Amino acid sequence: MRITKEEFKQRLARKVRNYYEEEISEASNAELFAALSAIVRDGFAPQWRRTRISEKEQKQKQVYYFSIEFLPGTLLKSNLLNLGWLETVSEALEDLGLDLDTIATAEPDMALGNGGLGRLAAAFMDSLASTGYTGNGNGIRYKYGLFKQKFVNGYQKELPNDWLKSQDYWEVRRESKSVLVRFGGQVHMVDDNGWLVPQYEGEEVVRAVPYDIAIVGYQNGLTNTLRLWDAEIPPEGELNYPTIEDRRRIEDITSILYPDDSNYEGRLLRLKQEYFFTSAGLQSILNYYVKEIAKHDFSELPNYVAIHINDTHPALAVAEMMRLLVDKYRVSWDKAWNITVKTMSYTNHTIMQEALEKWEISMMSELLPRIMQIITEIDRRYVENLKNKVSDEVIERTRIIKDGKVRMAHLAIIGSHSINGVAELHTQLLETEVLKDFYNLYPERFNNKTNGITLRRWIQIANPDLSKLLDKTIGKEWRANSDEMLNFEKYLHNSETLNSLKKIKYDNKVKLAKLIKDRTGIIVDPKAIFDVQVKRLHAYKRQTLKLLHILHLYQDLKAGIDHPKRVVIFGAKAAPSYVFAKQVIKVINETANMINNDPDIHDKLKVIFLENYDVTLAEKIIPAADVSEQISTTTKEASGTSNMKLMANGALTVATMDGANIEIKDAVGEDNIFSFGLAKDEVYKYYASKSYHPRNLYENDAVMKRAVDSLIDGTIPNSNSEGQALFNNFLEDNEQFLVLADFSSYIKIQNKLEQAWAQERLWYQMSLVNIAHSERFDVDKTIKRYAKEIWHLNQLKIEKTK
């Protein structure tokens, strides 16, 4: 549906008048945002309805993406872009003396995720709609999103993120689709005409109410649904006189997003969340199937429904599907199992042991008694089936229940027809190390799907000037078909294009410099190298290695050894309970304070740690980055996606050969990336032989020693204990992230980078190659592979609106 500037202006005037009895000129920014988002909603409403009708008519297979996190950021601009309205609306507002970017600041960032995992889920939603597939998200409507981060005296403080207070712009409550979810109590199996059915007693009943969010496809007339579940007290009859306690206990289920993507706390509540959204999602899928598709003929289910388990959090889907099929719909166990495995697929996101969830049997039995019985039976049959086919050791290593615990990854693997890793190296490590036994049992189930990013958000929305340069050089087709971006490489020797790239980057840096000044008071020179590391704070991601480099540069500068001007920019939240990560934040902040205020340094080196890194801030930092720091310990970063976003915006990558960095190097060639550090085999050798002794490195490398010692010799003020903690960590025998092992090669590659920076033309040529090849990481390519190879979907036929 097209819109003209005049039509839009009229609609805006009308909305503002209707809502607030005001003229546009009198409306506040928040009011303008409310009116504008209402116009956008009216814009996609017809196609949202039409998509639902087409789904019912065509009965195309649909995928349901189950994820405990979704991190979409803000939706105003992406909805405008996908409707095809962005330019028109932006210009119309300008005519009225208004600014879209300013109005957009009124939208809260929807932070229902921690980092990469949640961001990927959100990108998949956008991409499924944009590539024309009917895909639905299934998750939790957390009352409080990821905490807001503040720094007080250099320490991280966490503030509640009450995002719903100011938001109901995009969601639609669908009470009629509510379902009930049961927890706890006793379960007895009773005979009902020869079928054993569970009878529950004393269980807690919770009402799951869905809130649907429209996911508008990119200018293709299709709009999908992201369904987020809220927990409420059940209707009368289920719980007669709910007390305040009852209400609180129930509302707690969807109250907070666990602020960590690797260690979990509040374990019981976390397990409750996992079952809550998994059960609610599956019930609603089966309700739809029975009503609209095939009544009670469940043998057809895998032809109509694909269920994706994003990491282990929704792995209970395997057991819950069995429960619904066997207990509710009375499908025989064997048939139900066959259907379940054909329907489910699972993505593994990490090889970090602490992130592979395990639940105590006792907790599971108490909270989910019937589910625990079903898991026990799945496990029993698994063991039974493999007896005498493989060794007892393999069975013990792979079974679901072991040492009093339920291993969720094993449940997901045994119950799915597809298991994928998220980058080539990661999948290879799953097959040869972490899940080796399973790979030997089910080689056909394993496959790789390298992550991707939505170029719509990270180039078209975040970097409009770069988008215009691409339009001008290679034509507009790249916006819908990223293959076209490869043509940009033809401009490698075109001075005008290289100069434009330089100017665009500079302008973006000026904008970021202004943001930095506004938020921190610190003035940075946009002509300096903007060196960016933005991601969750975690030992394996090694913000510590960047810190050592900063200390090294500082000491050089103090000693009169010159370096090109550099601004190091961090953005990172630490899980509130992650002590080491918080110590790193404190030391970086104190180091920044010291350097930024040292008159000897002036503006040769600045260190900026911006508070509250989220999608909205990412959209401002990434287009202004010259350098992308992707320096995890090789083997530890499954894929990474900020590496892709930064590359797409022309930053040059400094990278260990980890995760998708390897594929970036493949794409751009080794001359267009700065790779360094231990190789995979070297890392594994250290682990296997336990022969990593960093103290030897430290004693024998004066440059390293100087940097590391500054953590404890009083150089950095106000951080004695934290500096000491970092120092001790680095020097510990077999320190698992091998920081000092990579130190000297990191310093070397940074020197090489400085030389490249001095050759301006060369630098922007490298930048251009990176932009052109970011097409390889277009999430639409990723999603088409999932659709074809895992979910077996066909595109929905839908009329493109005029």
Ligand SMILES: *Cc1c(COP(=O)(O)O)cnc(C)c1O
């Ligand atoms: C992309 C993104 C991430 C993931 O970053 P990695 O470097 O891949 O860990 C985390 N947080 C936000 C806000 C992002 O946009």
